[in-house]
Amino acid sequence: MTNALQPNSNHEFEVQDIMINMGPQHPATHGVFRMVLAVDGEIVRDLIPHIGYMHRGAEKLSETMDFRQGIGFMDRTEYLAQFNAELAYVMAVEKLMDIEVPERAQWIRMILCELNRLSSHFMFTGAFGADAGVFGTSFIYAFRWREEILDLFEEITGDRLMYAYFRPGGLAWEVTDNFVERVHQVLALSRQGIKDVDGLVTNNEIFKARTQGVGVLTKEQAIDWGTTGPVLRASGVAMDVRRDEPYLFYDQVEFDIPVGQNGDVYDRWCLRIEEMRQSVRIVEQCLTKLQPGPIQPERMPRMLRTPPGEVYIRTEAPRGEFGIYMVSKGGNRPHRLKVRSSCFANLQSLRDMSIGQYVADAVLALGSMDIVLCEVDR
């Protein structure tokens, strides 16, 4: 496998590829990410991603924080799917300590995680539309609907973006009194928003021309590179943690998993739009099953101490499988916390997706993976 960029030389003329450096400051690279492209005219011959600009030592820091302090850090690791990240962390603690979470807390967790998926996918539709060129319009359309969801989160947790709301055993505090009505309201607005964003972009001929057949990842490549989430499902692999290894109460609700057949950027877009619709469906079912009850088990120790052991918890975050591998040697802090971030795995496949395509396509392929650099670098 080639590591160094290899500009090629032709025999008749001295032809050399241009090295283009995109990033770390660049409007298209979704965060602090750098890719070096070797281009021949407009065709990409080689691509090397450079990450690590946002490395903050999350895993090392987590070893010094006890099991309640670490929750806030998970928010900052995956700042668009915060509830999923928190959920993985607290589930790891619960599994190690064998804590049983009350039903009401589980249902509310499920509702919040799916709403988080909605807001994260709204962000994707906005940002990806901006990548494709519909610069302001798709961004603002999508963000307007996302704000409704964030308003609801602010009412419940007090924070727009960094919630720190889940606790091992359940939730930090009870939700607001009008929770169910508010969620219904948000769902109605989200349905409208999905229609808006879908109508603006999905059937647009120029968008189709830009995204169909671009950034193709075959099924074998996708599995071999360990990709996950919509990137993997667009390539034809029906893998979704919510279905294969259900957590919370995903085995008690009905939903569909969209699986693409072409593995290109257009499929990933359509998949995410469909996943948004399915999230709305899941939340509706959860709301019907929500009953009053406690949100924390009756006797929770003040200082959480886990027995020695290890666990690998996987959840389906909006970007794919978000895994927490926690090793505990007893005590009130993890001995080792490994965050298996979905974008880290997906980003490895960027090179295979982009070689042989145009520079503009490489930008779209990167956008379609919907990376969050904080997650990649931790």
Added chain:
Amino acid sequence: MTTEGAAPERTLSGTIWSEVDRALSGITASAERAVLDVIVSIPRDEVVRGLKALKADEALAFDYLRCLTCVDNEAEGMDVVYHLYSTTKRHNVTVKVHLDANDLFVDTATTVWRAANWYEREAAEMFGVRFRGHPDPRTLLMPEDMTDTFPLRKDHPLAEIEVLQGEGIAWGVEE
């Protein structure tokens, strides 16, 4: 219900261990049951052979590498942990390789799954484990010139943290 102290007893019967044992015939492997998965320990010299066998076996078909990382056990050496999954059969297993503290190297798994590439780069720069045969052993998250510090090792210090007080959550300068 919290359990403080020893983990509850779990048996290996009915788990995937029987299939794994059969697939790893010829390799001395042992297993234990963790909270969710089965952990299979393979000696260091036979790792790649074992992983390839696990991938190629038809009943197991571990074609997906979920995660690859290291755990620093200080005096007892390090463990390299592989989490495997099968997209067709939908089962998973954890493979552990024990490395002694004074010879930290193991063969690369990139020949089995390409996904191991970045995971091994990160484990190498964070723990100082050398993955023999890795096609691209540059640093991933660390700066290119900092190849002699291994931050995630337990003897690598964390910066000074202020002393917080109240609620029993107080700790001093981290060593």
Added chain:
Amino acid sequence: MSTLFGLPVALDALIRVLIIVGVMTVVVMGLIYIERKVLARFQQRLGPTRTGPMGLLQSVADALKLVAKEDVRPTNADPWVFELAPFLVFVPTFLGFVVVPFALAWSVRDLDLGLFYILAVSSVNIIGWVMAGWASDNRYAMLGALRAVAQSISYELPLVMALIAVAMVADSLNISEIVRGQAVVPNIVWQPLPFLMFFICMLAEMNRPPFDIPVGESEVVGGPYVEYSGIRWSMFFLAEYASMFIMALLGAAVFLGGSAWPLGEQLGLPWQILLTVVKAGAIIFVVIWTRASFPRLRIDQLMSFSWKLLLPVSFAQIMVNGLILVYDLPYGMSHTLLAVCSAAGVLFVASAINRSVTRPRPRPVLISRSEAAR
């Protein structure tokens, strides 16, 4: 050649030049403000609201800021080429202003070869872009300049052909005569296909979305203009808006009836000016609408659209026009034939675009959660 108030020719020319510069500057600043406001409304936001009443002084504020900026030049930039490039983009656009009619007798110069002149002059800015991209000593600028040149040249030809088709029908290259000939029916009724092509090529010539890949904000940031700052950059910017204004006026004059339809001659000067402004404004509105709605085309798609679709269709249109006009058919019959053929051309182009992207492909499959669960 009549001069203003009987002044000597040189003084008259100077006054006309000053009129051009004055009017264009004000108009361009107004256009920038209008675009920001209209685009904002499309995107569900407000646009400038604070500088002056309703944000009207925003362009003035921007102009002052740009003028006061430090003039940065890259060390390795070729000095002469770098300095001259903005002029080569800026001046030809203003030259096009000479022939555009505002009212039936109101254009700076009424040239017999008006259409030819404006097309010739508006293609000089290609050289300006190449100079800007090369002299900037920057890979992004070079990429952007190459893309801009390729795009510009590709879309010149259908533009010229479309306007020739209309000139054939109107039997003159003099823009004022073309306007006068539309006193009863505007040309768009007889020739919708050239109007469509004119509109598309106009967007491409001005590097406006969906053809703004040279200045693709999310890729080659700024394209050939990336190393320019301050006044020089504002010259590029003004040139883009000036050409938008001029092309809109041209389109209104040649296709929409300009100041002559409806009832231009009868109702006098104010009505004619109003007609011109409204029609040009409508075209500008649709241009801004297009910007808010469409993603960007990739460079190869853009070029193949021009060479493989627009150009052959424009040739076909010219041949059909010639075929119909060569027989001295009565006015009603010949023009109806022209309209029918042209409308058929529009339908053909629309269906070709649609078919090229709607290839049958397997759609995503929805797998139920409970299916094949263990």
